[in-house]
Amino acid sequence: MTSFEDLLHQFETRFSRRHFPVTPATLYDPAEYILGIGGKRIRPVLCLMGNELFDDIRPDAFEVATALELFHNFTLIHDDIMDKAPLRRGQATVHAKYGENSALLAGDVMLTMAYEYLNKIDVSYLRRIVSLFNRTVFEVSEGQQLDMDYEQRTDVTLDEYLHMITLKTSVLLACALQTGALLGGAxxxxxxxxxxxxxxxxxxxxxxxxxxxxxxxxxxxxxxxxxxxxxxxxxxxxxxxxxxxxxxxxxxxxxxxxxxxxxxxxxxxxxxxxxxxxxxxxxxxxxxxxxxxxxxxxxxxxxxxxxxxxxxxxxxxxxxxx
Amino acid sequence: MTSFEDLLHQFETRFSRRHFPVTPATLYDPAEYILGIGGKRIRPVLCLMGNELFDDIRPDAFEVATALELFHNFTLIHDDIMDKAPLRRGQATVHAKYGENSALLAGDVMLTMAYEYLNKIDVSYLRRIVSLFNRTVFEVSEGQQLDMDYEQRTDVTLDEYLHMITLKTSVLLACALQTGALLGGAxxxxxxxxxxxxxxxxxxxxxxxxxxxxxxxxxxxxxxxxxxxxxxxxxxxxxxxxxxxxxxxxxxxxxxxxxxxxxxxxxxxxxxxxxxxxxxxxxxxxxxxxxxxxxxxxxxxxxxxxxxxxxxxxxxxxxxxx
CATH class of the missing domain: 1.10.600.10 (Farnesyl Diphosphate Synthase)
Structure with missing residues (x-):
């Protein structure tokens, strides 16, 4: 079994390269920018761990892991626009650096690139894994919307907050593990x-x-x-x-x-x-x-x-x- | 062979229903709203026509047609935010009615729902059709970015404009026809x-x-x-x-x-x-x-x-x- 550190290293080795075309730079540089300012890569490593739990790590588990990390960064770009956040990982957010319109589009192509990586996996797993991924995108979006809704309310209950935080942050960790597991034949x-x-x-x-x-x-x-x-x-x-x-x-x-x-x-x-x-x-x-x-x-x-x-x-x- | 009008009617009969969950309404009502204010549905009908050119229309051509119409509406929501457009089809734009943040997220779930419909088609066509669809999403996004870039320039050439307009509007018509054709066994x-x-x-x-x-x-x-x-x-x-x-x-x-x-x-x-x-x-x-x-x-x-x-x-x- 491989440790978190070793899997992180394996993932980073493959992930730390350009993912988008060079032109138009106004569209793709903002997308590359956020990928270049770091991140703990917890979700892709969990995917690889979920995969190795059931069998040797399959090459296409790295495709799913990449898709998950791109999706996570897509949510960061769009959430930062909505939250008007100036900083992310100690650096300027994408919209602060490139403007809101370019950040919006950079998020859109980031999500699309996630689907492009998913589309590379063994076709016999494609439908189930994309289905789980889609459900998770909906849930994370619901979590973000509820978070914004709750800011306007003074009567939010603990159960509502737990539901929101589960959607906004927990289901993606769960999805990462489960996609890896499914691909491992679980x-x-x-x-x-x-x-x-x-x-x-x-x-x-x-x-x-x-x-x-x-x-x-x-x-x-x-x-x-x-x-x-x-x-x-x-x-x-x-x-x-x-x-x-x-x-x-x-x-x-x-x-x-x-x-x-x-x-x-x-x-x-x-x-x-x-x-x-x-x-x-x-x-x-x-x-x-x-x-x-x-x-x-x-x-x-x-x-x-x-x-x-x-x-x-x-x-x-x-x-x-x- | 079926006429545009008949295919439009067939498509609208299936399409004019709710596509998103009921709650949270703050997320999904904006998405349903734009689908309810009309549209010529040219892209889905072209997909059906591309399909019938080669064989009887397959049921899953309607899934692809739906995905194309949802993707088109996703671009309208996000483009209208970027263009600060107050009106669309004679009605308030999504962001004018619901706010920019809700419009941004509504666009995100609209794109995801397009992939959810694509995920329903015969699995033997899945990879090729999703690949073409992804390429088109990238191209349309590039077209929108170039359109914004060109607004800031005074030296745009005719060739550049032709390239931009091809990406922004023409490739989706082309994609619609081609996805239908591929699904028809072309x-x-x-x-x-x-x-x-x-x-x-x-x-x-x-x-x-x-x-x-x-x-x-x-x-x-x-x-x-x-x-x-x-x-x-x-x-x-x-x-x-x-x-x-x-x-x-x-x-x-x-x-x-x-x-x-x-x-x-x-x-x-x-x-x-x-x-x-x-x-x-x-x-x-x-x-x-x-x-x-x-x-x-x-x-x-x-x-x-x-x-x-x-x-x-x-x-x-x-x-x-x-």
């Missing part, structure tokens, strides 16, 4: 178990991300702690706090959320979150989805030692310093 | 001839469109004559005039193109165009591409009477009142 049952593993890893990761943004150690977290709180961003923590707060705590939370000075605002909101037990609750929620994920993985009917790289990647993703 | 040679037929019909149509906007009879043209001139839009006529004008005519053209009062501006520019022979030149250019198209059609190795509906649709498209 039964639908085993492929479905692996899908659930990926989905719950994704949810646990998002809970952890929300948790670390509020309660993480600034020295270890790697980005500003409290950013979500300063932006009044809906997170697992905020929604839980809002739903469990007493009348007095609700007033206090509203006071701090409207407070102009950032440091005091973060401290004030964190105080209410702690008083509502949001930190312990989030840790428990993350543990629940992690356990679920690992149980689904254990239920996949292949030899236990074949699962070692997937266990390792889940542990790596879900044991960041807090 | 040889690659015959399918290629039909592709060329569609491409040159498209070019002739665009030349005619430019011509009618300048020299058409307002009572018969159905939209404001001179709209391209008022907007200083690059057209076949303007580019020819700029490239053939004498020094004095160049000065006169620039004078009228900068003239503030619309009616005098149109009359002034038309005067220079006529003096440069742009009207006769455009009529000849249209005739040349029409003749080329008809020759390609005649060269397709099927019985002549099978080509009758395609001859009729070309005649209909290219004999609008002038």
């Amino acid at each position: 039964s639908q049952g085993n492929a479905d178990l692996l899908y659930q593993f990926g989905k719950h890893v994704g949810i646990a990761f998002q809970v952890q991300d929300d948790y670390l943004d509020a309660f993480g150690d600034p020295a270890k977290f790697g980005k500003q702690v409290g950013g979500d709180i300063i932006a009044n961003k809906k997170t697992f923590l905020l929604l839980h706090t809002q739903q469990t707060a007493s009348a007095a705590q609700t007033v206090e939370l509203a006071h701090w959320m409207a407070y102009p000075e950032p440091a005091a605002k973060v401290a004030g909101v964190l105080g209410v979150m702690r008083a509502c037990g949001a930190d312990a609750w989030a840790a428990e929620l993350k543990a629940r989805h992690t356990d679920l994920a690992m149980q689904y993985l254990e239920d996949v009917a292949v030899l236990s030692n074949r699962k070692e790289p997937l266990r390792a990647v889940a542990a790596e993703l879900l044991q960041r310093q807090r | 040889s690659q040679g015959n399918a290629d001839l039909l592709y060329q037929f569609g491409k040159h019909v498209g070019i002739a149509f665009q030349v005619q469109d430019d011509y009618l906007d300048a020299f058409g009879d307002p009572a018969k043209f159905g939209k404001q004559v001179g709209g391209d001139i008022i907007a200083n839009k690059k057209t076949f006529l303007l580019l020819h005039t700029q490239q053939t004008a004498s020094a004095a005519q160049t000065v006169e053209l620039a004078h009228w193109m900068a003239y503030p009062e619309p009616a005098a501006k149109v009359a002034g520019v038309l005067g220079v165009m006529r003096a440069c022979g742009a009207d006769a030149w455009a009529a000849e250019l249209k005739a040349r591409h029409t003749d080329l198209a008809m020759q390609y059609l005649e060269d397709v190795a099927v019985l002549s009477n099978r080509k009758e509906p395609l001859r009729a649709v070309a005649a209909e498209l290219l004999q609008r009142q002038r």
